[in-house]
Amino acid sequence: MVDSFYWITLDLIIWGITGLYFQQLTADSKQIIFMIISGVILWNITYRAQSDISLGLIEELWNWNLINLFVSPLTFIEWVVALVTLGVVKSIMSFLFGALVAFILYKVGIFFLSIHLLTFIILLLMTGWWLGFTVSAIVLRYGTRVQTLAWTLVWLISPLSAIYYPLSILPVWVQKIAIFVPTSYVFEQGRNLLYNGVVDYNKLLISFGLNILYLIASIFFLRNSFDSVLKKGLVKVF
Amino acid sequence: MDILEVKNLTKKFDKFAAVDNISFSLKEGEILGLLGPNGAGKTTTIQMLLGVLTPTKGTIAYFGKELHENREEILEKINFSSTYTNLPWNLTVKENLTFISYLYDIKERSDRIQEVIDNFRLKEILDQPLRELSSGQITRINLAKAFINDPKILLLDEPTASLDPEIAKFIRDFILKQRDEKKTSIVFTSHNMTEVEEVCDRILFINNGKIVADDTPDNLMKTIDETTVNLVIDKNNEKPLLDYTKHKNWEIKYEDRQYSIHLKEKEIAELLTFLSSKNIPYHEISIDKPGLEDYFLKIARKNKFREA
Numbered sequence: 348m349v350d351s352f353y354w355i356t357l358d359l360i361i362w363g364i365t366g367l368y369f370q371q372l373t374a375d376s377k378q379i380i381f382m383i384i385s386g387v388i389l390w391n392i393t394y395r396a397q398s399d400i401s402l403g404l405i406e407e408l409w410n411w412n413l414i415n416l417f418v419s420p421l422t423f424i425e426w427v428v429a430l431v432t433l434g435v436v437k438s439i440m441s442f443l444f445g446a447l448v449a450f451i452l453y454k455v456g457i458f459f460l461s462i463h464l465l466t467f468i469i470l471l472l473m474t475g476w477w478l479g480f481t482v483s484a485i486v487l488r489y490g491t492r493v494q495t496l497a498w499t500l501v502w503l504i505s506p507l508s509a510i511y512y513p514l515s516i517l518p519v520w521v522q523k524i525a526i527f528v529p530t531s532y533v534f535e536q537g538r539n540l541l542y543n544g545v546v547d548y549n550k551l552l553i554s555f556g557l558n559i560l561y562l563i564a565s566i567f568f569l570r571n572s573f574d575s576v577l578k579k580g581l582v583k584v585f
Numbered sequence: 586m587d588i589l590e591v592k593n594l595t596k597k598f599d600k601f602a603a604v605d606n607i608s609f610s611l612k613e614g615e616i617l618g619l620l621g622p623n624g625a626g627k628t629t630t631i632q633m634l635l636g637v638l639t640p641t642k643g644t645i646a647y648f649g650k651e652l653h654e655n656r657e658e659i660l661e662k663i664n665f666s667s668t669y670t671n672l673p674w675n676l677t678v679k680e681n682l683t684f685i686s687y688l689y690d691i692k693e694r695s696d697r698i699q700e701v702i703d704n705f706r707l708k709e710i711l712d713q714p715l716r717e718l719s720s721g722q723i724t725r726i727n728l729a730k731a732f733i734n735d736p737k738i739l740l741l742d743e744p745t746a747s748l749d750p751e752i753a754k755f756i757r758d759f760i761l762k763q764r765d766e767k768k769t770s771i772v773f774t775s776h777n778m779t780e781v782e783e784v785c786d787r788i789l790f791i792n793n794g795k796i797v798a799d800d801t802p803d804n805l806m807k808t809i810d811e812t813t814v815n816l817v818i819d820k821n822n823e824k825p826l827l828d829y830t831k832h833k834n835w836e837i838k839y840e841d842r843q844y845s846i847h848l849k850e851k852e853i854a855e856l857l858t859f860l861s862s863k864n865i866p867y868h869e870i871s872i873d874k875p876g877l878e879d880y881f882l883k884i885a886r887k888n889k890f891r892e893a
Contacts, residue, residue, distance in 0.1 A: 417636070419688040420656075582638075582669060
């Protein structure tokens with residue numbers, strides 16, 4: 348539970364100080380620090396949602412407890428829902444805590460994003476879920492020797508998400524890849540709201556569609572990995 | 586009434602058959618011992634019975650219903666304890682039991698938790714996280730977990746491993762009490778043969794993935810016709826005895842002033858007639874009856890021989 352507050356605080360301090368430095372260099376200072384701080388807080392939602400799902404599984408493997416779960420009447424779907432729920436609760440707690448710290452330290456109010464914030468949060472959570480399911484599916488197949496993915500996979504899409512910079516700054520070929528990354532639309536529209544005061548919901552709809560597609564694929568992958576583990580024996584996964 | 590019925594159960598890993606077309610059943614209130622050498626297929630069988638390993642072939646039916654199709658309904662009524670699983674180490678004993686009670690959706694939760702706490706003498710360690718406990722204490726908690734839903738069928742994989750003799754005896758008595766009072770059926774594996782003899786009504790001997798024997802402990806022991814006769818005789822009578830055992834091809838050992846002669850049970854009379862005819866007096870005599878361990882060793886030896 349401590350990590351829900353620890354990492355967000357550390358990120359806010361490091362990126363906040365960086366933002367303060369940029370504030371001194373540019374005229375457009377207020378929006379820059381807002382962009383960086385809101386980026387930290389919003390990206391943390393995806394990171395937490397993903398890692399809480401993956402670490403939920405990994406902790407059961409560390410504890411040798413996975414069998415105890417699946418010799419009980421618990422169903423696969425109930426287990427997945429429990430991991431997602433835990434992830435949502437911790438993500439929201441971490442988000443609220445981060446928003447409070449950002450306001451206290453930098454006078455940045457994330458709730459400025461008003462009702463759009465809820466849309467952003469939902470889309471970012473969805474990305475965290477399919478990433479979490481993908482990592483869990485891989486860990487189920489290959490065991491804890493690939494557990495590092497639980498901490499690293501999410502960062503693979505972070506450069507493509509354009510959290511702290513506009514997508515247009517990336518090379519064209521990277522931009523072409525980024526259109527398949529749902530989070531890139533969220534951060535682009537966050538900046539759109541910040542600089543132009545509008546949100547293009549058509550873009551967010553693309554993000555939603557991609558998230559749904561990836562969620563279906565990742566749940567299928569997870570179920571498939573679980574079935575393949577049952578063929579080897581759940582006791583052999585560690 | 587059979588409450589567990591296993592038919593033609595097979596598990597192959599690539600071409601290797603870990604469990605090879607086994608069939609057996611379990612009656613209400615019966616304690617069935619699953620025995621066999623390491624790698625015989627016991628754990629594979631138990632895992633398939635729990636639904637955490639998919640069989641290659643065959644069916645498993647509890648209470649007349651197929652496990653695969655009625656998983657949740659069946660698993661509510663069974664439970665399991667083993668040395669190769671653990672409960673979360675960071676949670677306290679009470680937190681673990683509470684968590685498990687939610688998994689089984691137990692009614693009157695606090696009463697039931699209190700009951701297993703009392704039954705397994707966990708009161709003193711209730712607020713301690715599992716990481717601080719000894720292996721014996723953790724085994725008791727695993728057993729408490731296994732009994733928490735008052736199961737109709739229990740699968741116990743070495744339930745008394747790492748327990749001190751007093752607690753192990755207590756657990757054995759508890760298991761027998763559950764069987765007598767609540768008609769709980771139990772599938773039981775152990776390497777402690779005395780324990781198996783004491784607890785099990787019936788034994789399935791598994792070797793190379795196949796059932797090689799299915800009988801009561803008494804009947805299995807009867808199939809061992811070899812025995813050991815221990816004698817104390819004067820040293821000056823040693824030669825005729827040694828000559829005779831050599832002639833009969835019986836194995837003889839001398840240890841602690843005592844001769845131990847390994848022979849078939851029906852040959853005991855022949856040995857005693859020989860001693861009497863040669864006027865060889867013995868000061869002490871005892872006969873080691875064959876036990877389940879002898880049966881186990883016989884099967885294990887056969888296995889080794891086949892592997893060689």
